[in-house]
Amino acid sequence: MSIAAKLEAFRNEPFTDFKQEASKQAMEAAIAKVRSELGREYPLHIGEERIYTEDKIRSVNPGNLDETIGYMSKANQELAEKAMQTALSTFETWKKVPAKERAAYLLKAAELMQERKAEFSALMVLEAGKNYAEADADTAEAIDFLNFYAREMIRLSEINETMPLTQVEGEDNRLTYIPLGVGVIIPPWNFPLAICAGMTSAAIVAGNTVLLKPASNTPVIAYHFVQLMEEVGLPAGVLNFIPGSGAEVGDYLTTHPKTRFVSFTGSKEVGLRISKLAADTAPGQIWIKRLVAEMGGKDGIVVDETADLDAAAQAIVSSAFGFQGQKCSAGSRAFVVEEVYDQVVEKVVQLTQQLRVGLPEHNFPIGPVIDEGSFQKILDYIEIGKQEGQLLCGGSKAEGNGYYIEPTVFADVSGNARIMQEEIFGPVLAIGKAKDWKEAIELYNDTEFGLTGAFFSRDEDRIAEALDTMHCGNLYVNRKCTGALVGAHPFGGFNMSGTDSKAGGYDYLLLFTQAKLTSRKK
Structure with a gap:
């Protein structure tokens, strides 16, 4: 199949399933097409004028630092x-x-x-x-x-x-x-x-x-x-x-x-x-x-003892590590009631250890963080986390010619720890234990942010109270706290998360x- 035919098949799919070989090949063809156009210079657009400036922004592929995406004119x-x-x-x-x-x-x-x-x-x-x-x-x-x-x-x-x-x-x-x-x-x-x-x-x-x-x-x-x-x-x-x-x-x-x-x-x-x-x-x-x-956000997921633990663990991992945790909605905290704490932590660690790190163009689950500044900041927070909790997996940079960091999980982290309170914006998850579901909600609410959150439970009375008391702009029940859809989940948060x-x-x-x-x- 030609590159043109692959791209045509891709664009006609309403939702792209990359497990299908045709979709995968179409994306590979598109990457090849885009790569052939890299390294260009781009102008400002002011009215009808296209203005090239001597001072430029060099855009770099964060997964391959030898590759320049383009040179952008700078106003x-x-x-x-x-x-x-x-x-x-x-x-x-x-x-x-x-x-x-x-x-x-x-x-x-x-x-x-x-x-x-x-x-x-x-x-x-x-x-x-x-x-x-x-x-x-x-x-x-x-x-x-x-x-x-x-x-x-x-x-x-x-x-x-x-x-x-x-x-x-x-x-x-x-x-x-x-x-x-x-x-x-x-x-x-x-x-x-x-x-x-x-x-x-x-x-x-x-x-x-x-x-x-x-x-x-x-x-x-x-x-x-x-x-x-x-x-x-x-x-x-x-x-x-x-x-x-x-x-x-x-x-x-x-x-x-x-x-x-x-x-x-x-x-x-x-x-x-x-x-x-x-x-x-x-x-x-x-x-x-x-x-x-x-x-920003310091979003989290609360799990009680009645919840579907497999679904909760999957949601925690997806929310924490999707796009390397570089989402304001990322679930970088989880609070689990002590009765099922060990079970949930074990499931989260197992799922996290399955995540492979590598080039985005090869469609690895975990890719690079965006730049050197973010890379160093996240590694610094990981070192802080090693003093504040139990490191269960990850904890260091990963191999590759880019800004790669292992998905990292800390357990037994107190609610007032820095890695529980400060936005890291990287693949770092902190898990804390609560004596019951009410304390878990209190721990969740103890933040200056208020963007997204999720509550996992099968108890309708608890769900009703969580809907009323978890203080955030976007609250989800029995699903991950990322992935807002236009028109279905109007997006914006409370407190230091913005103007809602x-x-x-x-x-x-x-x-x-x-x-x-x-x-x-x-």
């Missing part, structure tokens, strides 16, 4: 200002484009991305270090975001007809949702297509113009998304692409008086810095900047609009 403050002025000018026309017309761009982009999903996924395998399933799910989520936000914008544009206001005799009252203005979009590297596309498309379809500053670890994936939006005919200046330093470009735009909103996904530390900078009023600023922030913005939910677009009431006397 400075002068170019950021140029992008801001372009976005401001374009906003005056874009905000007048009917919602259905704006939505049509997203729907077309979703269609084209579906046709090219193998290539998008293959690029994530190489640039982000995702295995086949993780990359495929990322692309699928991006497609879902584009479709969902397009249809949701159409619904919002018709809300006065579908959800009429209380009638007042002699008046014609209408509520419309209008765009905010120019926004800064700062997506993360761990979902470099899905979250980038979701954050950007939500702002655009609501009628705003945007400045997209992608994560420096995965700029090439973001560039391909920008190219896709250009291909579907999105007017120049609506989406401006300005990779650059967070300290230089990010801070400059966050504090800019013409920035109307900032949409950010990333760490707690960076999110709090953005919140502080955005809260200050710059000279000439006439609004309170809106911040949409999805930050609920991406993929029916009120998410409201964050990029402002409601205007008009009342006309008849």
